[in-house]
Amino acid sequence: MIAETVCSAVSAAGLGIAAVTAYRKRFLAAARIAAYSLVPIGLVLTGVVEWVAGIAFKPSVWIGFVLLGAAWLLFVTTRAVERRRGTTREERKAARRAGENERIAPAGAAPSLRPAAGEQRPGTRSGAKPGGTGKAEPGDDFSDIEAILKKHGL
Structure with a gap:
């Protein structure tokens, strides 16, 4: 009931604005305003407003x-x-x-990062002892950096 009243008031106000616009000799704009202002009352008379209001306030619709x-x-x-x-x-x-239960790897899958038997892990020195303390020997702590700098001529 409230929605119908609001739509009617909006239509009446729009038609009033259209009349004032037509009085100012802007007939094209007045006709456009009148067309827009007739839409809300048309929706009320066709029952669309009642249908939308019924949807908006039913919890089952929102569920x-x-x-x-x-x-x-x-x-x-x-x-x-x-x-x-x-x-x-x-x-x-x-x-x-085919009977495979394993997941198919994508086309660009990375190879395994584990070294093969007898292969050395990348980043380890051949003379390094497994299970070492991780401390560098004196004079050996910058040898990698020096090698890189010499390689690039710096």
Whole structure:
């Protein structure tokens, strides 16, 4: 009831403004204002305002909107996870058919960082003792930096 009254008042005020605008010999602007001011009363007479007011004040409608939002969020999240894995649905189905239970690695997967048997870990010196104290020997603490500077001619 209040919404219909407000819409009627807005339409009446708009038509009044349109009349004043037409009095000032701005007929095109007056016609446009009159058209805009007739929309609210038209919505009241067609029942749209009552329908919108019924939707806005029903808790079940808002619960429905929340459920639709949750469904949309689940769709978006699962799609993002699927893209992040780098696999498609068809690839996973083919892997299941082949009997593989392991996750398929993406095409650009990094190799293992563990050294192979008999290989030296990167960043360790050949003379370093495993399980050492981590202290550098005297005179040896800047040798890496000096080598880099000499390599670049500095």
